[in-house]
Amino acid sequence: MSKIAWLQEELEGLKEAGLYNNIRTLSSPQGAWLTVDGKKVLNFCSNNYLGLANHPKLVEAVKQASEKYGVGPGAVRTIAGTMDLHIELEKRLAEFKGVKAAITFQSGFNANLATIPALVAKEDVIFSDRLNHASIIDGCRLSGAKIKAYEHNSPEALEQSIKENLPNYRRGMVVTDGVFSMDGDIAPLDKIYEVTERYDLLLMVDDAHGEGVLGRGGRGIVDHFDLHGKVDVEMGTMSKAFGVMGGVVAGNEVIVEWLRQRGRAFLFSSAMTVPDVAACIAAIDLLEDSTDLVDRLWDNSKFFKAEMQKMGFDIGQSETPITPVMLGEARLAQEFSRELFSEGVFGTAIGFPTVPQGKARIRVMISAAHDRDDLGKGLDAFSRVGKKLGVI
Ligand SMILES: *Cc1c(COP(=O)(O)O)cnc(C)c1O
DSSP: GGHHHHHHHHHHHHHHTTTOOOOOOOOOSSSSEEETTEEEEOOOOOOTTTTGGGOOHHHHHHHHHHHOSOOOSSSSSHHOOOOHHHHHHHHHHHHHHHEEEEEEOOOHHHHHHHHHHOOOOTSSEEETTTTTEEEHHHHHHHHOOEEEEOOOTTHHHHHHHHHGGGGGSSSSSEEEEOOOOTTBBBHHHHHHHHHHHHHTTTTEEOOTTTTTSGGGGOHHHHHHHHHHTSSEEEEESSSSSSSOEEEEEEOOOOHHHHHHHHHHHHSSOOOOHHHHHHHHHHHHHHHOOOOHHHHHHHHHHHHHHHHHHHOOOTTTTTTSSSSEEEEEEEHHHHHHHHHHHHHHHHHHEEOTTTSOTTOOEEEEOTTOOOOOHHHHHHHHHHHHHHHHTTTT
């Protein structure tokens, strides 16, 4: 066992630093309330923004599709063929986003790993926001291109870096998160677009937390800034507001076609499963039918944030339903989370390396599935724990 003794030590170190992930076991669907370790608790953790993870229409669509198509895709699409169901989802996603074409992947993480290395290589340079998601960072590393991180959400810093570095490389690309998931702030995509336009650079945005949240009826960040036809690659996920699983790249049809030929997670990993695809199509149906869920998400989160601020919590600079409750040290955040749990509220502490050292927090995720009574209960629990631990 000596060859893994270092792992035991590392794990002990994580526990001492308050950075060990204790993963809770659920015995209920995702929704406003969960059964966790046998206890009914209010859910403040999931990315199930619209409450679709357990929506009856999605569940029904899964049943019908699996009667017709079974469950598995059989193999990678280039070898075993592709189901018409997958083609239908891609067509529907493209229409929903208002673009020419879309391609799906098994997850958002895979979409980034497939896309970035297909577009840039070691002769090239990527300009990447300093706080971009891990899957973007890994996709960039995998490409072999030179990575130049620029100051978070700063088009000026981006432009400066382009001026200094672009002449030394063959081609360049700019990549940014749309919504930054830990702070809830939005990339100034309109300004970033202007910069990429001046230097004729590819622009890629990761809209994982914007899909189903931002824009008209949840059409995402490109719609939010009215940049239709201007962003080359809109990557997204169906694991958040869509309530299912799967990644997507929407945008220019030539780029999408290239990803079908050269995206490694497309060529070497099988397609989304039948239930995933059917549920995603049902999610688009719901989003296209009405904006009620998206409206309710925003109403709920505005209410919750205003009340938290009144109580004196530091909830950062979020511009979206993501509500970071800033606590500082990881151990305090973990203690806060434990106290909340004993009050019947499930709010996970998030620490390093997901957020910087000393910036630990409870990230509250409000959803359209919550009602005002739920939010009231959650606010009461935050008030009691906040006072007990001297945070407010
Ligand atoms: C969640 C997330 C992903 C990964 O999406 P999955 O579909 O869960 O793999 C990628 N990028 C960002 C910004 C995310 O927040």
